[in-house]
Amino acid sequence: MIGAAMTFSRLLATLVVLLGALLVPAHAQTADTTLSPLVDALAPGSFKDRETAIAALVATEDLRVVPLLQTLADGDLYVGKTDAKVVFITGSGATLGRIDPVTAAELGEVPKADLEKVKVNNGLRRVIRTAIGQLTLLSDDPATRRSAAQSILRDADPANLELLDSGISAEADPAILQVMQTARAVLTLKTDATLEDKTAALPLVSAIGGRDALTLLTAALANAPDELKPAIQASIDGLARDRAVWDAAQNVWYGISLGSVLLLAAIGLAITFGVMGVINMAHGEMVMLGAYTTFVVQETIRRYSPELFDYSLAIALPLAFLITALIGIAIERGIIRWLYGRALETLLATWGISLILQQSVRSIFGPTNRLVGNPSWMSGSFDLGGLSITWSRLWIVIFALVVFVTLLLVLKRTALGLQMRAVTQNRRMASAMGIRTPFVDAMTFGLGSGVAGLAGVALSQIDNVSPNLGQGYIIDSFMVVVFGGVGNLWGTFVGALTLGIANKFLEPYVGAVLGKILILVLIILFIQRRPRGLFALKGRSVEA
Amino acid sequence: MTLVNRTLAGLGLGVAMTIGAIAVPAFAQDETIKVGVLHSLSGTMAISETTLKDTMLFLIDEQNKKGGLLGKQLEAAVVDPASDWPLFAEKARELIEVNDVVAVFGGWTSSSRKAVLPVFEELNSILFYPVQYEGEESQRNVFYTGAAPNQQAIPAVDYLMENEGVERWVLAGTDYVYPQTTNxxxxxxLKDKGVAAEDIMINYTPFGHSDWQTIVTDIKNFGSAGKKTAVVSTINGDANVPFYKELANQGIKAEDIPVVAFSVGEEELAGFDTTPLVGHLAAWNYFQSVDTPENAAFIAAWQAFMNNPDKVTNDPMEAHVIGFNLWVQAVEKAGTTDTDAVLDAIIGLETPNLTGGIATMLPNHHITKPVLIGEIQADGQFEVVSESDLVPGDAWSDFLPESKVIEADWTAPISCGNYNTETKSCGGSTAVAAQ
Amino acid sequence: MLTQALFRALDKKAIWLVAILIAVAVLVPASNLLLPNGHPLRLPNYAVPLFGKYLTFAMLALALDLVWGYCGILSLGHGAFFAIGGYAMGMYLMRQIGNRGVYANPILPDFMVFLNWKELPWYWYGFDNFWFAMLMVMLVPALLAFVFGFLAFRSRVTGVYLSIITQAMTYALLLAFFRNDMGFGGNNGLTDFKEILGAPISADTTRAALFAASAIALALAILVCSMVVNSKLGKVMIAVRDAESRTRFLGYRVEYVKLFAFVVSAVIAGIAGALYVPQVGIINPGEFEPSNSIEVVIWTAVGGRGTIIGPIIGAILVNVGKSYFTGAFPEFWLFALGALFVVTTLFLPKGIVGLIGQYRSLTTRREQHDRSAPAAPSPAEVESSADPQPKPAE
Known part of the structure; x- marks a missing residue:
């Protein structure tokens, strides 16, 4: 898929070159013979030399430079090992087609070994971004102008001030104009412009808001004239105050997000442990199996129909549920049903199962991490006010809530749920009423395991998929269930969120390590106060 | 009476099993030379170490194809210390005393190395340790084929200062000895280079940390002070995948805040999609993408041996390749596998590494390595953006006050791993002499 | 009075066990030290510390059995007491290195020197003295067990809840000891020991002496345990295990009984840890791993809980198996261990000792010792078996 995209981008680049050469003669056009040596100068020497070469190319103001630089930034520009000629390449495999970046002429195919990539690093990518911004700020296409203005704003190089001024005078689109003016204000703060200019620029910069404005103003503070310093400082303070409020909100969000992960990991356990009384140490491995199911689904999709990749999780969810539920039922029928009433011995047996499952996965899939990708709708983040929220976390929070509510409904509104609760509250009585307790047991364990499998699909998006995945969550899950109160889904819900938020509020003050220790100690102490957890089941039903 | 029987039966069975278990391999034929492989195949470290076990089997296989060593075939003795540090010591002892191995290749974590050190010292055998570590050690029986801090951390920081103009630093690591010492x-x-204390942020997280939201935000905040900021990551193993996933999702671009890592290699990158992470860095002494004939041949042979064309290679694997080749040369030079002779013979030996340079075994039991800085690419590989000359490994860092004065030199006349250049004496030996 | 108690404790089985251990304590070192190399009866050098390690594990399993098998408290954190005892011993051994460390600092251990510590933290004071260290080996686990047990038993945290919070305890300690700032060497722990009580730690004679010490300590632990379980208090412990509320209603202070057993058990575990460290040469936070503590439970279960001999057999058997499998079939060790957990819980609820007991009771009359072994499932569990709800507080 990536390969296809790259070939496509190359094709596009070639087209742009052709268009640039044919259709935009109005723009500065350098003779091919002048441009070619400048292009070839990109390859030799160090990154510093390459930077100089780029500057020379930019100075020509030739639009053919834009696709060239873009290709370089993408790491797709090659140079011949013998003829030292810089070329675009087409195709893939052992031999590659070459295209002259200047004339767009085909240069014939050569073995891959004869070509070498023109190296690019972060510094160069930044230089290229600015260069492309400079070259395209006066472009006819509004979208291009807009991104050019944005890249100039990001790089904030005072040398671009003149260019920006000419851009502003020609700009008609108010949105782009605003970006340009903001960029101008940012640049002005960096130059030794007059005090009035700088004072006028200040509100514009502050208006960017958030962390970016803070960065710019803090940098500006250092070389600002003394008269301006109090004003800048005031803006910084104002922004910092906003930031503090947003940071607190952000922390709550992180807490909710961590809590939702804990909830997902623990909720299956709340059923097997909380409802059935089975201390299921293999719970973590069910989560792991769910994650590996996702891996297998994604692998299959990658191999046979890459276009379905964005639906991989939707396919993985029911599969993971089914697989782990079936394994859960098998474990219940094969082992656990012999151990009812010996809660502590289920702990040992399921621990043994967890070791076997772990080692099996290690034998089948290997001990190393497996690649599980984010579908596009789970990648990246968006801003909500001063909050930065990542899509993957948001979806996991939503998913956790959906799973929780569904489980509540299953337990409260379905026949199976009714039977489960009946068996939980009084097994003998339920049996006497004609409920097939063995069936209910198997279904309950299957449900708990299946939910763990669902959690695995979600966790594969944020954690590594390795045989050790489950181990990392099992202790936390038990803490959540015990803290929340056994036998009560709401307890697990509140427990998970409380622990998540408490953890996130401790972390900035005492660090992640000490924070975790403190949480554990607090749980231990809490259990002393309330030996049955936050939401203890009350009433005769639990009296043994 | 009955109880005696049971007790005896129990104890007897136990003892019998142990002796049986441990003694049987001792009768193995003598026409092979045995090499111990001490890497965890189960438990938390299996994720990293299993590949190294395979590497050793591969190297031994290759050597046997070339006709073995001293006219004998090599034989690997593989044990599983199960990521359990005391078990490392027990298994090392078993390899040396029971399996009669002449050298051991193994270990990953510092804890595992520390656990086996006394065993190798006592039984006078040889250990090749292939992973980058915190330094501050040079032991007579151990060869450190991974990087010392001066072969990884410091050149990486130099690169960031010079090429990226970084002025503000986040040192993020897992809370254990290697990151603590490196940081x-x-x-x-950095302070010697004039970086102010408030421009350095140090952050530690527990092993296997999986929720990086707060820390990544802290990094963003720290980076918004108007100075170019970079993150130096000594985050270990498992915790890296969620860390990079969070970096990608929160949109920290390499062009804005580059992250340079010392523990992230090709194996780790195989665990996630690197497209959003292009440009973040790693400092190693080897990358799979290095374009040399030696490396191409090695990768082809390795993938053929593993029967998997997608199998990646990484830095600790190269360390084993170098260590193994040096050991083979030393044995050939000494004409024997005897520990003392090999220890003498190996110093100063040279072997080509896979990146086009020469690895020399130094008197301090470290080797010369080039430092490569690589940028992560969309295909899960690294693109080398900087390559240094060969750097000799320094066992004792020059940037820690106590170890500045200490040097390691295992050749005569010093023959000591911690020679104090001020007192002109060998670490603790003055005290022994005084007694 | 004491002699009387001792005499009661020394019923036949305990006498035999102790006698065997003393014999082992003499014979094993003798065979290693006196017989010439190559003699068929000579124990090879590597075997001495290995067997010594098994003995300390046996002692740890015995300690767990005292609280689990006899008092019904399933601790999933006993590895913590073992590790703390080990750390106390490790601190003594570190101080013994003196200026033979790599930096030749007479006071500070190496890891403190290179992390730039200027002076010894207060909690390291006194550990240069062997007897002080030995006192701490017992006192610190006892104190932790006392505080933890006092809080937990007083508020009647029982069953599963107790197991989970003991696990939380050892997990919290694991994280804490991982921290370098704690001053216990971080993840590398304490290692590179030189000598113990002036004797070089890797010498054959020292190894032999440590082995003998382990055997004798185990013998003493057996004496103490059988004394406790055969005393009136021991009967109350068993009563607590089988019917906690009934015992409480009879007027016993259940929490004190439990606390006593817990503290004694922690001390035994601590001593076991202290003997373990010089024989394996390292102590690090890995010993706090919750999985280690769970493994101890399985040793006890395999051998047979609620008996004195069971946990000892279990610990030795499982660990011999571990030594064998991790050498001979490295890939299969976890399969074997996992299967052992499952098979034991399903088919051997009383462990190996129980199996032998069953076999014997088929052929001969039931022997006296069977009375002290719990029927499986124990009465308390039968009570609740009708309802798989974890047993709540009465």
Missing amino acids: KILEQY
Whole structure:
């Protein structure tokens, strides 16, 4: 898929070159013979030399430079090992087609070994971004102008001030104009412009808001004239105050997000442990199996129909549920049903199962991490006010809530749920009423395991998929269930969120390590106060 | 009476099993030379170490195809220390005393190395340790084929200063000895270079940390002080995948805040999609993408041996390749596998590494390595953006006050792993002499 | 009075066990030290510390059995007491290195020197003295067990809840000891020991002496345990295990009984840890791993809980198996261990000792010792078996 995209981008680049050469003669056009040596100068020497070469190319103001630089930034520009000629390449495999970046002429195919990539690093990518911004700020296409203005704003190089001024005078689109003016204000703060200019620029910069404005103003503070310093400082303070409020909100969000992960990991356990009384140490491995199911689904999709990749999780969810539920039922029928009433011995047996499952996965899939990708709708983040929220976390929070509510409904509104609760509250009585307790047991364990499998699909998006995945969550899950109160889904819900938020509020003050220790100690102490957890089941039903 | 029987039966069975278990391999034929492989195949470290076990089997296989060593075939003795540090010591002892191995290749974590050190010292055998570590050690029986801090951390920081103009530093690591020491060294180094204390942020997280939201935000906040900021990551193993996933999702671009890692290699990158992470860096002494004939041949042979064309290679694997080749040369030079002879013979030996340079075994039991800085690419590989000359490994860092004065030299007349250049004496030996 | 108690404790089985251990304590070192190399009866050098390690594990399993098998408290954190005892011993051994460390600092251990510590933290004071260290080996686990047990038993945290919070305890300690700032060497722990009580730690004679010490300590632990379980208090412990509320209603202070057993058990575990460290040469936070503590439970279960001999057999058997499998079939060790957990819980609820007991009771009359072994499932569990709800507080 990536390969296809790259070939496509190359094709596009070639087209742009052709268009640039044919259709935009109005723009500065350098003779091919002048441009070619400048292009070839990109390859030799160090990154510093390459930077100089780029500057020379930019100075020509030739639009053919834009696709060239873009290709370089993408790491797709090659140079011949013998003829030292810089070329675009087409195709893939052992031999590659070459295209002259200047004339767009085909240069014939050569073995891959004869070509070498023109190296690019972060510094160069930044230089290229600015260069492309400079070259395209006066472009006819509004979208291009807009991104050019944005890249100039990001790089904030005072040398671009003149260019920006000419851009502003020609700009008609108010949105782009605003970006340009903001960029101008940012640049002005960096130059030794007059005090009035700088004072006028200040509100514009502050208006960017958030962390970016803070960065710019803090940098500006250092070389600002003394008269301006109090004003800048005031803006910084104002922004910092906003930031503090947003940071607190952000922390709550992180807490909710961590809590939702804990909830997902623990909720299956709340059923097997909380409802059935089975201390299921293999719970973590069910989560792991769910994650590996996702891996297998994604692998299959990658191999046979890459276009379905964005639906991989939707396919993985029911599969993971089914697989782990079936394994859960098998474990219940094969082992656990012999151990009812010996809660502590289920702990040992399921621990043994967890070791076997772990080692099996290690034998089948290997001990190393497996690649599980984010579908596009789970990648990246968006801003909500001063909050930065990542899509993957948001979806996991939503998913956790959906799973929780569904489980509540299953337990409260379905026949199976009714039977489960009946068996939980009084097994003998339920049996006497004609409920097939063995069936209910198997279904309950299957449900708990299946939910763990669902959690695995979600966790594969944020954690590594390795045989050790489950181990990392099992202790936390038990803490959540015990803290929340056994036998009560709401307890697990509140427990998970409380622990998540408490953890996130401790972390900035005492660090992640000490924070975790403190949480554990607090749980231990809490259990002393309330030996049955936050939401203890009350009433005769639990009296043994 | 009955109980005696049971007790005896129990104990007897136990003892019998142990002796049986441990003694049987001792009768194995003598026409092979045995090489011990001490890497965890189960437990938390299996994720990293299993590949190294395979590497050793591969190297031994290759050597046997070339006709073995001293006219004998090599034979691997593989044991599983199960990521359990005391078990490392027990298994090392078993390899040396029971399996009669002449050298052991193994270990990953510092804890595992520390656990086996006394065993190798006592039984006078040889260990090749292939992973980058915190330094501050040079032991007579151990060869450190991974990087010392001066072969990884400091050149990486130099690169960021020179090429990226970084002025503000986040030192993020897992809370254990290697990151702590590396960060101590880096902190001192940065301060010597004129970086102010408030421009350095140090952050530690527990092993296997999986929720990086707060820390990534802290990094963003720290980076918004108007100075170019970079993150130096000594985050270990499993915790890296969620860390990079969070970096990608929160949109920290390499062009804005580059992250340079010392523990992230090709194996780790195989665990996630690197497209959003292009440009973040790693410092190693080897990358799979290095374009040399030696490396191409090695990768082809390795993938053929593993029967998997997608199998990646990484830095600790190269360390084993170098260590193994040096050992083979030393045995050939000494004409025997005897420990003392090999220890003498190996110093100063040279072997080509896979990146086009020469690895020399130094008197301090470290080797010369080039430092490569690589940028992560969309295909899960690294693109080398900087390559240094060969750097000799320094066992004792020059940036820690106590170890500045200490040197390691296992050749005569010093023959000591911790020679104090001020007192002109060998670490603790003055005290022994005084007694 | 004491002699009387001792005499009661020394019923036949305990006498035999102790006698065997003393014999082992003499014979094993003798065979290693006195017989010439190559003699068929000579124990090879590597075997001495290995067997010594098994003995300390046996002692740890015995300690767990005292609280689990006899008092019904399933601790999933006993590895913590073992590790703390080990750390106390490790601190003594570190101080013994003196200026033979790599930095030749007479006071500070190496890891403190290179992390730039200027002076010894207060909690390291006194550990240069062997007897002080030995006192701490017992006192610190006892104190932790006392505080933890006092809080937990007083508020009647029982069953599963107790197991989970003991696990939380050892997990919290694991994280804490991982921290370098704690001053216990971080993840590398304490290692590179030189000598113990002036004797070089890797010498054959020292190894032999440590082995003998382990055997004798185990013998003493057996004496103490059988004394406790055969005393009136021991009967109350068993009563607590089988019917906690009934015992409480009879007027016993259940929490004190439990607390006593817990503290004694922690001390035994601590001593076991202290003997373990010089024989394996390292102590690090890995010993706090919750999985280690769970493994101890399985040793006890395999051998047979609620008996004195069971946990000892279990610990030795499982660990011999571990030594064998991790050498001979490295890939299969976890399969074997996992299967052992499952098979034991399903088919051997009383462990190996129980199996032998069953076999014997088929052929001969039931022997006296069977009375002290719990029927499986124990009465308390039968009570609740009708309802799989974890047993709540009465």
